Structure formats: structure tokens, C-alpha cells
Amino acid sequence: MSPLFQTKDLSVRLDGQIVLAHVALSIEPGEIVTIVGPNGSGKSTLLRTIIGAISPESGTLNVRPGLKIGYVPQKLHIDPTLPVTVRRFLSLPVKVASDEADRVLALAGADGLSGKQMSDLSGGQLQRVLLARALLGKPELLILDEATQGLDQRGSAAFYQLIADIRDDVGCAVLMVSHELHVVMASSDRVVCLNGHICCEGHPAHVASAPEYRALFGTGTGGALALYRHEHDHNHDHPNETAE
Amino acid sequence: MSFLLDDFLIRATLAGIGVALAAAPLGCFVVWRRMAYFGDATAHAAILGVALALAFNLSVFIGVLTVSILMATLVTRLSGRGFAMDTLLGVMAHASLAIGLVAVSFLSGVRVDLMAFLFGDILAVGVSDLAVIWGGAAAVIALISWRWDALLIATMSPELARAGGLDPEREQLVLSVTLAIVVAVALKVVGVILITALLIIPAAAARPLARTPEAMALIAALIASLAAIGGLQMSLWADTPAGPSIVTVAFCIFIASLIAASWRRSRR
Numbered sequence: 001m002s003p004l005f006q007t008k009d010l011s012v013r014l015d016g017q018i019v020l021a022h023v024a025l026s027i028e029p030g031e032i033v034t035i036v037g038p039n040g041s042g043k044s045t046l047l048r049t050i051i052g053a054i055s056p057e058s059g060t061l062n063v064r065p066g067l068k069i070g071y072v073p074q075k076l077h078i079d080p081t082l083p084v085t086v087r088r089f090l091s092l093p094v095k096v097a098s099d100e101a102d103r104v105l106a107l108a109g110a111d112g113l114s115g116k117q118m119s120d121l122s123g124g125q126l127q128r129v130l131l132a133r134a135l136l137g138k139p140e141l142l143i144l145d146e147a148t149q150g151l152d153q154r155g156s157a158a159f160y161q162l163i164a165d166i167r168d169d170v171g172c173a174v175l176m177v178s179h180e181l182h183v184v185m186a187s188s189d190r191v192v193c194l195n196g197h198i199c200c201e202g203h204p205a206h207v208a209s210a211p212e213y214r215a216l217f218g219t220g221t222g223g224a225l226a227l228y229r230h231e232h233d234h235n236h237d238h239p240n241e242t243a244e
Numbered sequence: 245m246s247f248l249l250d251d252f253l254i255r256a257t258l259a260g261i262g263v264a265l266a267a268a269p270l271g272c273f274v275v276w277r278r279m280a281y282f283g284d285a286t287a288h289a290a291i292l293g294v295a296l297a298l299a300f301n302l303s304v305f306i307g308v309l310t311v312s313i314l315m316a317t318l319v320t321r322l323s324g325r326g327f328a329m330d331t332l333l334g335v336m337a338h339a340s341l342a343i344g345l346v347a348v349s350f351l352s353g354v355r356v357d358l359m360a361f362l363f364g365d366i367l368a369v370g371v372s373d374l375a376v377i378w379g380g381a382a383a384v385i386a387l388i389s390w391r392w393d394a395l396l397i398a399t400m401s402p403e404l405a406r407a408g409g410l411d412p413e414r415e416q417l418v419l420s421v422t423l424a425i426v427v428a429v430a431l432k433v434v435g436v437i438l439i440t441a442l443l444i445i446p447a448a449a450a451r452p453l454a455r456t457p458e459a460m461a462l463i464a465a466l467i468a469s470l471a472a473i474g475g476l477q478m479s480l481w482a483d484t485p486a487g488p489s490i491v492t493v494a495f496c497i498f499i500a501s502l503i504a505a506s507w508r509r510s511r512r
Binding site: 051053071073074076078079081082083084088089092093094104117118133142 | 275276277278393394396397400401402403405406407408410423447448451454456457459460489
């Protein structure tokens with residue numbers, strides 16, 4: 001199968017500064033790829049370039065024609081003075097049918113929130129609603145930008161598990177950015193370590209032990225590998241996993 | 245029909261309702277996007293527009309509209325540059341008012357009733373003013389209803405708007421232009437000082453009573469219209485200045501709405 005998108009030698013300049021240099025990245029259908037990197041390493045810029053919000057300075061970005069992308073933003077602050085229900089939020093700016101709204105809310109584990117005011121949602125509920133919104137129209141690629149900001153570790157672990165389940169359900173590929181190395185690696189097929197350029201990439205276990213990764217995140221993340229292995233074992237006990 | 249418009253009070257009431265209907269839905273966006281200072285800056289720049297219009301013998305409406313649009317776009321441009329917004333807007337709002345007042349003082353030979361521009365002169369609204377006000381109000385309502393859904397999502401999240409194929413900066417421009425129209429239209433009715441009050445007080449009063457954005461805009465329009473009618477009656481019977489009376493009545497409705505909301509909460 002051809003990749004959903006592919007970048008070659010991609011460089012992006014923001015406000016005169018080179019933020020990304022010579023990035024080669026592609027993603028296959030159904031794959032979960034996580035981009036890790038320190039603050040200011042160009043993670044969000046890379047995602048925004050892929051969704052077309054930023055145009056690259058040089059290099060190529062080939063997106064499969066008609067690729068449907070679902071986008072989960074980093075954060076959403078809706079002013080409490082703006083009264084709007086979850087159901088209405090899903091229908092902006094394009095109206096969606098009720099059964100489609102119910103379908104995505106159920107997929108994202110946000111059933112029953114339909115009639116709630118957006119400003120009354122908890123952090124975890126809001127993330128699920130944003131995820132549901134991104135699932136509208138059955139995207140082939142789900143892009144998440146630090147989607148677990150404001151959740152505690154248990155909350156974000158549950159959220160990443162939900163992402164993995166959704167991938168298994170609907171078969172979409174997932175590209176996400178995270179600073180939570182420990183948690184996120186468990187559910188990824190591939191990890192890309194970014195710091196202006198791609199330092200290293202590969203299977204989570206490979207990246208966690210790569211010297212480039214250690215250099216970026218220090219020895220304090222030595223536990224990431226252990227936790228990764230632990231989570232990985234846990235995943236194999238999962239009935240869905242053994243059935244495959 | 246036209247004999248009705250011969251009555252100054254009927255003209256004033258129609259002018260007040262026209263401005264109320266345009267200001268209310270826009271005022272909701274001003275509140276949702278926290279743009280109150282933005283409204284101030286645009287409104288205060290109107291005095292500069294008045295001075296330029298008089299100096300070059302243009303219509304005041306055109307002068308105010310032009311300067312307000314320039315101010316609104318200037319502020320929008322600057323807002324993307326990482327300035328501390330409240331400081332910057334505070335500087336722009338008051339500097340433009342001061343420069344406008346200085347510019348008016350240079351107009352020797354022209355007698356300018358400054359108070360009329362600062363606080364409005366709704367009782368002096370003529371038939372041609374009415375035409376301008378209702379024309380402007382219709383344009384504002386048309387623009388906002390046309391872009392309604394796009395404006396809503398751009399207000400909630402520029403990123404989601406962009407991901408949905410919209411250009412949030414264009415939606416911001418729509419708001420800037422409608423704001424300039426409302427300023428130009430409301431100048432005669434409440435004056436530059438109180439335009440922001442007419443934008444945000446009805447919207448704030450409508451908030452506790454609404455569960456959808458549309459309901460909030462409609463209730464705000466209703467409240468603003470009531471304030472216009474009530475303020476004019478108050479002005480008539482108590483001999484108070486009309487513009488400030490309209491804002492005072494709007495404020496009373498705001499207080500009543502807050503009390504009603506907390507009473508309802510405590511009963512739940």
C-alpha cells in the first residue's frame with residue numbers, strides 16, 4: 001500500500017527561523033506514529049505543515065489525493081460566555097446528521113455528552129469531544145497535537161488506550177505529538193524523535209535505547225523502556241491483541 | 245407613514261432600535277472573543293474620523309467608517325505580533341481619542357458640537373440619519389448571519405476553523421468591518437464613549453438566559469431594543485441625556501438578569 005503522505009527533504013521556516021530541516025517522514029495506513037521531542041523542536045509545526053496550515057520552504061510534501069484528515073488541536077478554550085452544546089459544536093461549521101454525531105461520540109467514549117454545554121465539560125470530557133469531532137466523516141488519518149494537555153497521567157494513559165482502540169476499530173492511521181514519553185510509547189508502532197530534524201526513528205524500544213534519544217531526554221528517561229515493556233506485555237494480554 | 249417620521253421621538257426610537265439590532269449580535273462576538281478593548285479602540289478612533297470628515301468636507305458617516313475600518317485592521321494586524329494586547333489596545337483606544345480631539349480643535353471656522361459626537365444626539369436624528377442607521381444595521385445583520393457558523397467556529401478555535409477549510413483571519417476581518425459599521429451608525433445615537441457599552445452590556449445580560457449562541461444574540465437584541473425604548477422614555481420624563489440613559493437602562497436589565505440567574509440556580 002502506498003503511504004498516506006510522504007515528506008522528502010522538507011524544510012519549514014517560521015518568522016525567518018528554520019524550524020524544520022530535511023525532514024523525511026511517511027505514514028502507512030493504520031499505523032500509529034508518535035513524534036517526541038523537546039519544546040521548540042518543531043513538532044507542532046510539522047503537524048501544521050501536514051494539514052496544510054503552513055507551507056514548506058523547500059522539499060516536497062506528497063499527500064494522497066482526497067486524504068481525509070481528522071485533527072485534534074492542542075487545546076480548546078471556549079469562553080464561558082459562549083453558550084454552545086456539544087451537539088452543536090460538532091455541527092460547526094458543517095452540519096452533521098444526528099446518527100453520525102452519535103456514532104463519533106460513542107467511538108470516542110463521549111456518549112451522553114451531546115446535550116451538555118461545552119463550558120461545563122471536564123478536561124477529559126473535552127478531549128473526548130474533540131476526538132469525536134475529529135472522527136467525523138471517517139478520516140483515514142487522525143492527527144493529534146499534544147492532545148492530553150491538562151490530563152493527569154492515568155487520564156492520558158486511558159486516552160492513548162482509547163486512540164489505540166479506535167485505530168483497531170476503524171483502521172485509521174494516527175500521527176500524534178507528545179511530550180509524555182513514558183505513556184505514549186506503549187501504544188505506538190513507530191516513534192520519531194524530532195529536534196529540528198529527525199534524530200532517530202523506529203520501534204519504540206529501539207528509539208528509547210538510541211543514543212540520540214538519550215542525549216535529548218537525558219538518563220532520567222531510562223525508566224521509559226521499562227515502562228514501555230511493561231505496558232507492551234499488558235497489551236499482549238488484551239483479548240483484541242491475542243485474536244490478531 | 246411619513247407623517248410618523250415627523251415626530252422626533254419616533255425617529256429617535258427607530259434609530260435606537262436600529263442600532264440595538266446591529267450592535268447586539270456583534271456584541272455577542274465582542275464578549276465571546278474578549279474584544280471589549282478592541283471595540284473601544286475602534287469607537288474612540290471615530291472622533292478622528294469626524295475631524296477628518298469635517299476638514300475635507302466629507303460626510304461624517306464616511307469619515308468615521310473609513311477611520312474605524314483602518315483602526316480595526318491595524319489592531320488586528322498588531323494582535324498577531326505578540327504584543328501585550330490589553331496594554332496595546334489601551335494605548336490605541338485612548339491615543340486615538342486624544343488625537344481626534346486635538347485634530348478637531350484645529351478646525352478653525354467650523355463649529356463642532358463635540359458633545360454630540362462624544363455622547364450622541366439621538367433626539368436630533370433626521371430622516372436621512374435614519375436611512376443610514378437602518379441601512380448600516382441591515383448590512384451588519386446580513387454580514388453576521390451569512391458568516392454565522394464560520395464566525396462561531398473561528399471564535400472557538402482558529403485551528404479547528406482552519407482544519408475545516410476556513411480562514412480565521414478572514415472571519416476576523418468580517419468582524420472588524422461590521423464593528424466599524426456599528427461604530428459609524430451608533431455615533432449619532434450614543435456617541436463614541438458609550439458605543440462599547442451598547443455592544444457588551446446587552447450581550448452580557450443575555451448570557452444567563454441563553455443556551456445557544458443564536459438565542460443569546462436574539463435575547464441581546466431584544467434587551468438592547470428595550471434599553472433604547474426605555475432610555476428614551478427616561479430621557480423624556482426625567483430630562484436626562486438620551487445616550488447615557490439608554491446605557492443606564494441596559495445596565496439595569498443586566499443586573500436584573502444576574503439576579504434572575506442566581507435565583508434560578510439557588511432553586512435548583
